[in-house]
Amino acid sequence: xxxxxxxxxxxxxxxxxxxxxxxxxxxxALWSMGKDSTTMLALTRKAFLGKIPFPVIHIDNGIDFxxxxxxxxxxxxxxxxxVIVGRSEIKPDPMGSACCGRNxxxxxxxxxxxxxxxxxxxxxxxxxxGIRAKERYMSPRDRDFRWDYKNQPAELWDDYASKxxxxxxxxVHPLLDWNEIDVWRYIKREHxxxxxxxxxxxxxxxxxxxxxxxxxxxxxxxxNVDDIIRELRTTRQEERSGRSMDKEHEAAMERLxxxxxx
Amino acid sequence: MARAxxxxxxxxxxxDQSEGHWKAFVKALPRSGxxxxxxxxxxxxxxxxxxxxxxxxxxxDSKQRPIVKIPISEKKSGAVVxxxxxxxxxxxxxxxxxxxx
Numbered sequence: 001x002x003x004x005x006x007x008x009x010x011x012x013x014x015x016x017x018x019x020x021x022x023x024x025x026x027x028x029a030l031w032s033m034g035k036d037s038t039t040m041l042a043l044t045r046k047a048f049l050g051k052i053p054f055p056v057i058h059i060d061n062g063i064d065f066x067x068x069x070x071x072x073x074x075x076x077x078x079x080x081x082x083v084i085v086g087r088s089e090i091k092p093d094p095m096g097s098a099c100c101g102r103n104x105x106x107x108x109x110x111x112x113x114x115x116x117x118x119x120x121x122x123x124x125x126x127x128x129x130g131i132r133a134k135e136r137y138m139s140p141r142d143r144d145f146r147w148d149y150k151n152q153p154a155e156l157w158d159d160y161a162s163k164x165x166x167x168x169x170x171x172v173h174p175l176l177d178w179n180e181i182d183v184w185r186y187i188k189r190e191h192x193x194x195x196x197x198x199x200x201x202x203x204x205x206x207x208x209x210x211x212x213x214x215x216x217x218x219x220x221x222x223x224n225v226d227d228i229i230r231e232l233r234t235t236r237q238e239e240r241s242g243r244s245m246d247k248e249h250e251a252a253m254e255r256l257x258x259x260x261x262x
Numbered sequence: 263m264a265r266a267x268x269x270x271x272x273x274x275x276x277x278d279q280s281e282g283h284w285k286a287f288v289k290a291l292p293r294s295g296x297x298x299x300x301x302x303x304x305x306x307x308x309x310x311x312x313x314x315x316x317x318x319x320x321x322x323d324s325k326q327r328p329i330v331k332i333p334i335s336e337k338k339s340g341a342v343v344x345x346x347x348x349x350x351x352x353x354x355x356x357x358x359x360x361x362x363x
Contacts (some may be wrong), residue, residue, distance in 0.1 A: 060347075061344055062335075062336075062343045062344020062345060062346065062347065063301070063308075063314070063317075063334060063344035063346050064344075064346060064347075065346065065354060066299065066346055066347070066349040066350045066351065066352050066353075066354075067353065067354065069346070069347045069350050070350045070351065073350075087343065089311075089341065089343070090308065090310070090311050090313075090314050090342070090343070090344065091310070091311065196353075197354065201353070201354070201355075201356045202355070202356040203356075204356040205356075211344075212301040212334075212346060213301075213303055213308045213317075217354075217356055
């Protein structure tokens with residue numbers, strides 16, 4: 001796994017987060033309590049002198065891991081930020097699992113209408129999945145949440161698209177260039193708290209976190225951040241190999257993202 | 263808390279997954295001796311609310327001995343929603359031979 005210099009990555013991410021706050025009227029960040037979105041919150045605190053100046057959204061399907069809920073409450077108190085919880089329903093979805101699929105974007109859509117957010121900071125990375133590699137730092141979504149990945153605005157000389165039509169919103173991706181190992185090296189450097197599910201117990205740990213239904217623990221003896229970094233330097237296993245939603249249908253992730261999934 | 267007491271609370275929860283019964287479970291949890299959990303979806307699928315009603319969490323004590331099974335759903339204004347939030351404080355057991363994928 002390629003390890004990059006953390007300083008330019010951090011600078012770029014902080015620049016993108018500040019640009020989003022400057023260019024849009026009503027910004028929110030999505031937080032899954034995973035390592036990437038928690039790192040994004042740490043970067044936001046760096047960008048705004050220790051504060052998180054916008055609300056943080058958790059789309060909760062009610063079956064997340066108990067450790068994840070405990071981490072949500074603990075960190076939001078410790079870092080003093082507002083969490084908006086959007087409860088998504090468990091209902092049939094031809095796209096796959098009833099816990100994700102269309103249900104999460106539907107809940108997000110309702111929250112956007114209720115609060116009037118025009119930009120959402122999302123902590124996806126290009127190295128996670130082929131379809132996520134097609135994203136831009138600032139990527140518009142239409143009023144139905146659709147993503148036209150074949151027709152995205154160019155991003156030249158750090159100049160990002162910010163014009164939106166009514167009821168459209170912008171997805172902002174400050175961690176796009178980071179690799180999984182960069183995130184863990186940054187967590188180590190900045191002493192960022194992480195969900196305890198990432199650490200091995202009984203020889204298993206979670207490498208990518210979803211809910212109790214779609215996430216499977218993988219064999220690992222990594223009991224701390226140093227162990228995880230060491231493990232990632234040699235592993236040949238994909239990061240999302242423990243996530244069933246990526247495997248249910250051919251190109252499932254591509255179709256989900258086109259419909260507004262995070 | 264005696265095992266019979268937590269069993270009575272869990273029995274009530276199986277009969278009716280109301281908020282009141284979940285709150286009674288949360289109150290009893292710290293003194294119950296329960297430490298670990300494993301969530302099980304019987305047929306491996308979660309495609310409708312009915313599947314959620316069949317799903318359960320096996321709870322274990324500190325020596326990872328299975329003690330009791332609880333539902334993971336809640337009845338909220340007529341709908342069935344997930345309720346793993348009420349299991350805060352428990353840790354995933356991660357027992358290698360028990361994982362289903």
